[in-house]
Amino acid sequence: MRAAAFYDKRDIRIVDKPVPEPKADEIRVKVEWCGICGSDMHEYEGGPHGVPTMGHPGVHPLTGKTALPLVLGHEFSGTIDKLGPQADTEKYRVGQRVCVEPIITCGQCKLCRTGFENCCPKMGIIGVADDGGFAEYALARQHRVHLLPDNVSFEIGALIEPLCVAWHAVRQANFKMGQTALVLGGGPVGLAVLKVLHSVGARSVYVSEVADARKVYAKKSGATEVWDPREVDVVQACKDRSPDGLGVDVSFDCAGVPASIKTAIKAVKPRGTILNVALWDRDVPVSLSDITAGEKVLIGTACMVDDFPAVIQAVSDGRLNTDGLITGKISLEDIVNDGFEAIARARDKHVKILASPVKR
Ligand SMILES: [Zn+2]
Ligand SMILES: [Zn+2]
The missing domain is CATH 3.40.50.720 (NAD(P)-binding Rossmann-like Domain)
Incomplete structure (x- = not known):
């Protein structure tokens, strides 16, 4: 698959990578759109900061990711493409339109068990602690995959995370x-x-x-x-x-x-x-x-916890207005020049640029 891989500061390359296989209760999402976040810019312009290269800050305790390159991108939508062997086939089916809550948590600690997973000491982010959404396919555990109502487009689906x-x-x-x-x-x-x-x-x-x-x-x-x-x-x-x-x-x-x-x-x-x-x-x-x-x-305030369903509902029924937030839609192939560099050149002119791996 095609993916935008972060190698180092100001070094993102469009590469071919194997399509990832969903394990256990993971779901593979065929990505439609993925937004460039300020934190992605932070990695690109001055990183590596949060991504787990050796020594910066080392092996991620949950994903085991230790080295660059890494696929950035944590604000993405798409369709379910494949279910892992333990995924819930009643709730999730291939072809469903979804967006992904990108937090990776241990599920075991007291914070995770009492509803504060976003404060888990081992918390990581898909697209920071493991490969993310600037690719044709991305993985997430099933409880982090949220269905999009018919009236919420894939573009707006990529805005749900921010x-x-x-x-x-x-x-x-x-x-x-x-x-x-x-x-x-x-x-x-x-x-x-x-x-x-x-x-x-x-x-x-x-x-x-x-x-x-x-x-x-x-x-x-x-x-x-x-x-x-x-x-x-x-x-x-x-x-x-x-x-x-x-x-x-x-x-x-x-x-x-x-x-x-x-x-x-x-x-x-x-x-x-x-x-x-x-x-x-x-x-x-x-x-x-x-x-x-x-x-x-x-x-x-740290990321989000239990906020996805409420935000999807608020966007779907029109209470939460998203007009004007998307200021650019580009191809994944052009993400360096038309995405990261475009924002670096004129940050104030952009709100959210979305990149798509789908040929349109
Ligand atoms: Zn973000
Ligand atoms: Zn935890």
Whole structure:
């Protein structure tokens, strides 16, 4: 099969690989579309980071993967192509349209057994800890394979995973209907959080973003107001817009720069909640006094757990709007130039580029 294999920083090659065989309860998916994620870009531009090459960070405890090359891609949809010998043939059949929840977990530890599989100490991601969706075929265990309703296209199917990341962040925040939020960063994750917040009845969602193209996307995605933090005092603006002058109920840092997390902490009202959605590769100084003084709550969010069915339903019945999230559809054969390099050249102009191994 054709696959985009990650060999090293800025070295992805389209190669021929054997079609993988599903073992035990695994299901083989014939990939239709797979989205390029910011974390894929992170590997491509500066990696290897998360992928398990020897020493970076070693053998993955669940997949046994030890060395590059590795097929990236964890946001994919497709059709069931083959079932492993122990897969549930009542529930899954060849030809069903599906998307894949890419988390790989041990299933044994206390966290896995109590519903917090996304916090499993051994957790890995398909497309990071093992071969993923930038290929003609990919494997996943059956409980990670979710059926797509007829009215959810394969393209939207490839968006379910990033939407679940946003959905889970909003769930972690305990966000309630009628509350207000500040989203820092109008990239793919920030826009997804914005859309999810609208779908659950946010009163106002403000977005802080510096890039012009992203400001436009945020406005189109329904941001109440979009502020450039170089021109607007975002903390003061949040206070000015709130009836009691105290700030927003919840802030979501999707930018992951020192200024954004500081603003996120200061912009929420006392007893408000700050969600750190961004992935960090460095430590940043923040004022913990700003959290202590007003009994603010700073929360992390890791991937997703049990979010796929709810997000698929919300997309299918129209509550969760996905307009404008897909900004490019390319062939897998062109993924380096038209995908990774295109994003590297003009990151702000793209939200989600999808790649397909299917000749169209
Ligand atoms: Zn992702
Ligand atoms: Zn576990």
